[in-house]
Amino acid sequence: MKWNLPNILTLLRLLAAPGLAVMFLYFHRPYADWFALLLFISAAVTDWFDGYLARTWKQETKMGAMMDPIADKAMVVIALMIIVGYSTEHWTPWLVLPATMILFREVFVSGLREYLGDTAGTLKVTKLAKWKTTTQMIAIAVLFSQGIFEHYIGSSSWSVVWSGRLGLWLLWIAAGLTLITGFDYLRKAMPHLKES
Template sequence: MTFPTVLTIARLLAAPLLALGFLVLARPLADWLALVLFVAASLTDWTDGYLARAWGQVTRLGTMLDPIADKAMVTAALLTLVYVSGLRGAILLPAVIILFREVFVSGLREFLGDVSGTLKVTKLAKWKTAAQMVAIAVLLAQGIAEHAVGAAVVGMDSQTVGDVLAGRAEDLQGLGWKWSVSEGLAWTGLGLIWLAAALTLVTGVDYFRKAWPHLKETE
């Protein structure tokens, strides 16, 4: 039980906690908890592997748990966003594509067994992972900004909100900049999650193409 392995286990346990926070905590506290957990998990994803190699502490347990922790955190975050985000309709399809690819490639690796090394992680797959991680973090942050906008418009009717945003009425609650931040995060997060989904499709097809010669063999 080395320190890098402990980090991996902590990342694995953080996945259900991210979703659980929305069941037991009020928003935006739950959003802040989810964002902190996800960003911390993303950082330890790189840290535990680096430390394990640098300290000569690569273990079979850590090697087995590392990809499981990654997939668990991404799955928990995407399911949570689809459940709580105001953008759920726009992120449902890319979330399904990403999760389908994870299940599909994991199944391929398991089936291929000893020859699963043919499905090595490519540079494009690393870009997919980076886009996916940043997208999820941005979308979690957008939930915080969205809640701030909701708090700022309490007691206002639609006409007043429109007047404030158009500059025709005094903005006492900072609605203008809160709205801008929320919209900016929304469009950035949507762009990145759809980019990650597109890269997911490309890398998934690439993995299947590499696995196909082994799938054609007869037993």
């Protein structure tokens, strides 16, 4: 692996993913929520920053191209697991379905890419997939912040309810984009999946 700044940022983001869960093991709420939110936002910013630097400085590498989507998926999967696990009873049913759709798509597309091997270039990241990732990151950050608001303001507060709804709506939008991009990748992969 070539150790340049974009690759180091990607690796740090990959290592930060399990750190989200560790926050809830070692800290009580709302401190766990605060630390997880700050770690998640920092990682989301490096997602944009490492790609920008790699393109600008012409330091794009195969290792970076491979690790970047893995780091994104790890952050999203672990964050959704925590949010669903720690959500209040009121929101859990509405969180489970979009979280399931997102997790299913991520596993499915990763499996497609692995199966296609060298021909996986046909499944290059699209602009819509980048919007999907951005929407997921924003939704997850808003949902993490809800735990903080609940502690300081109370779960029945108008601002807490609206922050939860905003996060939920964004998560459903992300789930919709997730399904659209998943079907697009499947469509592109179909010619390579036909039996000879």
